[in-house]
Amino acid sequence: MANLPILQFEDKILETVNQNPVVVIIGETGSGKSTQLSQILHRSGYTKSGAIAVTQPRRVAAVSVSRRVAQELDVRLGDEVGYAIRFEDRTSERTCIKYLTDGVLLRESLSDPELKQYSVIILDEAHERSLNTDILMGLMKRLIRLRASNLKVLITSATLDGEKVSKFFSDCPILNVPGKLYPVEISYTSEQPKSYIESSLRKAIDIHVNEPEGDILIFMTGQDDIEKLVSKLEEKIQSFEVGSCMDALVLPLHGSLPPEMQASCCFPLFVTCGSYVRVFSPPPPNCRRFIVATNIAETSLTVDGVVYVIDSGYVKQRQYNPSTGMYSLDVVQISRVQANQRAGRAGRTRPGKCYRLYPLAVYHDNLLDATVPEIQRSSLAGSVLYLKSLDLPDIDILKFDFLDSPSLESLQDALKQLFLIDAIDENGTITRIGKTMSExxxxxxxxxxxxxxxxxxxxxxxxxxxxxxxxxxxxxxxxxxxxxxxxxxxxxxxxxxxxxxxxxxxxxxxxxxxxxxxxxxxxxxxxxxxxxxxxxxxxxxxxxxxxxxxxxxxxxxxxxxxxxxxxxxxxxxxxxxxxxxxGYASQLAERSIRHNGYKTLGFKSQLVQVHPSSVLREDEEGMLPNYVVYHELISTSRAFMRNVCEVEMQWVTPILQKLEKLNVNKLSGGSNQPMENTQEDQNIPKKDGPTDDSSSRIQAARDRFLARKANK
DNA sequence: GAGCACTGC
Incomplete structure (x- = not known):
């Protein structure tokens, strides 16, 4: 711990924190920011007036970092230093340095919106831009106004978006703390490869034959590609003459890999260290490991011994489309922050090399600075309900100060969903039901x-x-x-x-x-x-x-x-x-008269099908139920409803009636549209932006509904 | 008749 780079900056950090309510810390991997910032502030007395909270986007990180800090301070975990994650609270009244997941801190602020027990709040790994950290950043901006005299906020981020965070917090100071990474030599291809599986294969074999020892980490997008590349690599390696080069071990690494699978290939030792979890025992001598991984190896898992990184430049990302209510899983280009994170994986133990399978021009011109934050890729019903439940008089959801604001459409989508399930009333005010829901x-x-x-x-x-x-x-x-x-x-x-x-x-x-x-x-x-x-x-x-x-x-x-x-x-x-x-009033679907296709009955009608994995049963005539609710719409080869349940039409009618009453301007508090159409109050079908065709559609649905009822 | 990047309360 003595030679952690951050300790040389202790005075500078303290001086800056003393003089400013918010400070952005840029600290690269190995800088020690996760373990040391809290201790530095503790040493200088910040824990006398309250505890220090350090948020982490991942549970394992909260646990392992707090364990490390307890060790360094020579205290029992759960006493002065502790952690809180879902299902597990290892803190006590004595705890003055508390590591927690960002989600847990959000929960805490539900019962204590001013987070009075803390004198310092450190949002670690903010560059990952998790949904919860983004909301916390918005709340912190408000909190430092309210608690200007007794709260310090520190935000750690990556080089590329430190400026942006600083701007968000009224140009607060930025401190740079160098990391302990070894230099990584980066190279690019001259052209965009046609197949990055083939391209990765060639590069990996090239390294294996020509470069000195050191493991190779290859970033792919998903299980399918990983399996393909693994088998191609194995095939290729087996074709080498015995003794022509060192032994090789090819390992897949992705989230859905069962733990015992990993065990059978490489005797994993899950040793936590710093904020990372280390996987795999060291490779056998004179053997090179090829680890073919998803972005799980970017942040969640650290593989020791990696010297070479091959970066395909792509990642699979789940996105929500608020205009259709549908999720999709798309392969997209990574961001520059991600590309640098991947490259950094080569320089943890000694100087390394990173081979980017795309041209330098693509890195400069096509990649985004930072990954599109989760808040712009998710359904926001839960987050909006959360913010509503805080009941902050000075906060208007549609004008909430986000570092990156979600689209108006996305926020309105959330409001409509919440209205349909009675969490907010027609004026957008949280209801008693909504209050209970938020807990x-x-x-x-x-x-x-x-x-x-x-x-x-x-x-x-x-x-x-x-x-x-x-x-x-x-x-x-x-x-x-x-x-x-x-x-x-x-x-x-x-x-x-x-x-x-x-x-x-x-x-x-x-x-x-x-x-x-x-x-x-x-x-x-x-x-x-x-x-x-x-x-x-x-x-x-x-x-x-x-x-x-x-x-x-x-x-x-x-x-x-x-x-x-x-x-x-x-x-x-x-x-x-x-x-x-x-519960699923905003996730209803009605079957077509003649076939088993469905149409969603929300404010945006979509043609969808029951996912083939569903156990929903057809009747004697081979027809599926007239009405269903679905847990999720997912667009893959087609638009599917996943997790479906039959409902009865008499339960659906009141929801359709409620849909007719839906007035998004009113839900939004009317504040963004001062010229409101007063006709809407009298329940007259009208035109209303994106929901304009819903009234006639709902009318048609009701007609069909009545026809069915008459037939029975 | 089809297919799952990664987190988290």
Whole structure:
């Protein structure tokens, strides 16, 4: 710790912090900013008037950095130094340096908007621009006005956007702290390669044959490409004559890789160190490792021994389109911040080399400075509800001061969603329901479902569904297209797993969890049924947390098993589906008269299909239900509804009526459009910007609805 | 009849 670069700047840092409410710290990898900034301020007495909070975008980082700091200060973790992450709070009354995830700090500010317990708040890794950090930055700007005399805010960022952050905070000072990276020699291709898999393959083999020892880290976009490149590399390496060059080990590295897979190839030792988690034991002697990874190796995992980096220049990014309500997963060019982060991975242990598979001109002219922040790529219903629930008199959501503002369309999309599920009223004011919803660590649709379920006496089932939906990829992990036998198995699942009784995927998730509960949460049962163990355990944690929050207002028992109950399951399912309908009021779809295609019934109509993985059942005539709610719209080869549940038309009508009343100008507080059309108050169908065709559409839907009703 | 970058409350 003695030779960490940041310690040479201790006086300068203290002087700047003493004189300014906000300071931006540019600190590269290895500067020690994550572990030292808090200690420097602690030493100079800032913890006398309150604690120091240091936020991290990732849980592992919060845990490992706090552990390190406790070690350096020679205190027990949880005493003077502690951490708080979801499901785990290791702090005490004595804690004066507290590491936490940005999400946890946001939760804390819900009960204490001025965050009075802290004298210093450090937002670490702000350049990653996580949704939560962005919101925190906006809140900090307001907080330093309110607490000018007794709050210091430090924000750490990357070289390329430090200026921007400084400007945001009224040109606050920027301090540069050098890192401890070794020099990395960067080279470019002369042209954009046609196939970056082929191009990576050639470059990797070229390094292997011509360059001295040192592992190679190759950044690809996803599992598919990684698997392709891995097998090509292995093939190529096997074709070399024995002894012509050093041994090689090719390792895939991506998020959906089960832990035991990693174990079988490389005996992983998960040793935490600094803010990083180190994977893999050192390679055998005279053996070069080829690690083919997604951007998980950019920040979340550090592989020791990497000397060469091959950067494809691309990354897969999930984006939300507020005009269609649809998500898509696109391959996009990385940003310059990301490119530099990737290059830096080559210089951690000694001087390295980074091969960018794109021309220098592309780096300069085409790449964005920084990655498009998450806040501009996500549905904002949850964040808007959060900000509304803070009930800050001086904050207007549409004018909230974001470092990068989301589009007006995106904010209005969020407001409409919230209105349809009763979280805000027609004037955009948060309702009591909305207030309760904001206390739940769930997306608004599921939070609303829980509240409705409490009224219909099926809260315990709704808790389970919400917990299961909080996990992604609970069912059948990974695809094994290598073996044909498993493909056949998939068509006729050998498992005994329930099928949702035909009602849809939510009910299936409930039934699976209830079965698991009956096995006393057996790990083997999960494995036997091809359920991802990690995911199931996560669902159990979430369910427990949600139960604790709902306990206060729960009308019945929240046990998974309700032994005293005699009622039939269909009745439970019906209530549950009814609750889901209220929660997913902005995620409704109506089937076409003649075929099994659907049209979404929100303010923006889309033609969509039920995802083929759904267990939703067709009737005797091969038709799917007339009305469904969906958890998510995802655009891949087509527009699909993922996780679908049948609802009944009489539940849908009131929602359609509410849709007609929807007036986005009023929801926005009317402040951005002073000339309001007063006709809207009288419920007269009208034209209204992006929602203009919705009235006639809804009218048509109601006509069809009435026709159906008449036919029955 | 199809396919999953990465986080997080």
């Amino acid at each position: 739940l660590p769930l997306e608004p649709s599921l939070a609303r479902t829980l509240i409705e379920a409490n009224e219909y006496d099926c809260l315990t089932q709704a808790l389970t569904v919400a917990a299961m939906l909080s996990v992604e990829g609970t069912l059948l992990p990974g695809r094994s297209k290598s073996s044909k036998s498993t493909e056949k198995k998939r068509k006729h699942p050998p498992s005994e797993l329930p099928d949702g009784s035909g009602w849809g995927d939510h009910i299936q998730l409930l039934q699976i969890y209830e079965l698991w509960d009956q096995t006393d949460y057996s790990i083997d049962w999960c494995k036997d049924n091809n359920l991802q163990v990690r995911g199931m355990l996560f669902a159990k944690d979430v369910r427990k947390q949600l139960s604790q929050i709902m306990q206060k207002i729960a009308k019945g028992s929240l046990d998974v098993r309700r032994k005293e109950r005699r009622r039939d399951r269909e009745h439970d399912y019906k209530n549950l589906r009814k609750s889901l309908c209220a």
